[in-house]
Amino acid sequence: MGFLKPEETALAALQAGYKKANMGLSEQIPLGFAAGAFVAIGYMLALRSTAALPPGWEGLSSLIAGAVFPIGLILVMIAGGELLTGNMMGLSMAVFHKKASVLQLVKNWTIITLCNFAGAIFVAYLFSHVLGMLESGPYLDKMIATAEHKMEDSFLHAFISGIGCNWLVSLGVWLAYGAKDGAGKVLGVWFPTMTFVALGFQHIVANMFVIPAAIFAGHATWAGYFTNFVPVFLGNAVGGGIFVAGLYYAAFRKKQQKSAKAEASASIHTGELKQDAVL
Known part of the structure; x- marks a missing residue:
């Protein structure tokens, strides 16, 4: 198990963002749906794993939830999926390097948002x-309390929470891009994701599951959901786009430009212009 150097990981993230910007609908729709469903399943597992813990065990509950929730992100990275929070980092990286347009970013985020929502709400319903997996006994109580807590946050609180969430989630994706094998990808995703869950930060796609689940159970409203959606979306965009893509772009852009020119020159001399060299 090993990882690329930080500047090499930055190049891998740029390449991933470029590919995402040019991905067709035939890939985006099923992969976006799958990613939303994967995250929802991970969240459902977290709720069921902690619902029966006694009062006063909140710290342990957060830790257990954090330990099991990452299965959704791991499935996205290993099995394949297009997740909005990761794309907020990847597409931003490509835009900063002028390898994708702002229009491509907006189109991608819009399509993946809708597809993630479809996958998450499918699992919720x-x-x-x-099936009633969260609509009885302590499971219902836990799900309602979680959804209500998220919707009770002020705009500013939800926005800042969203920043913290996707700063960590995008770092997990970043580490996965830099991993040299499957075990590295799993560990790279696991611990940053576990941290955001244990700290209680808000993830836009996770909220696409838990709040609609509460709505279907008759304990929340769509108005409450969309009031929460806006600040969390914006916070997640800042967390991934600025605090991960932006910081590493600023740190490594000169090295990446030199690397890209060297790759292009070598490829031209051998008569093979690789996609990586185009970047």
């Missing part, structure tokens, strides 16, 4: 509501 089918498994939480129809």
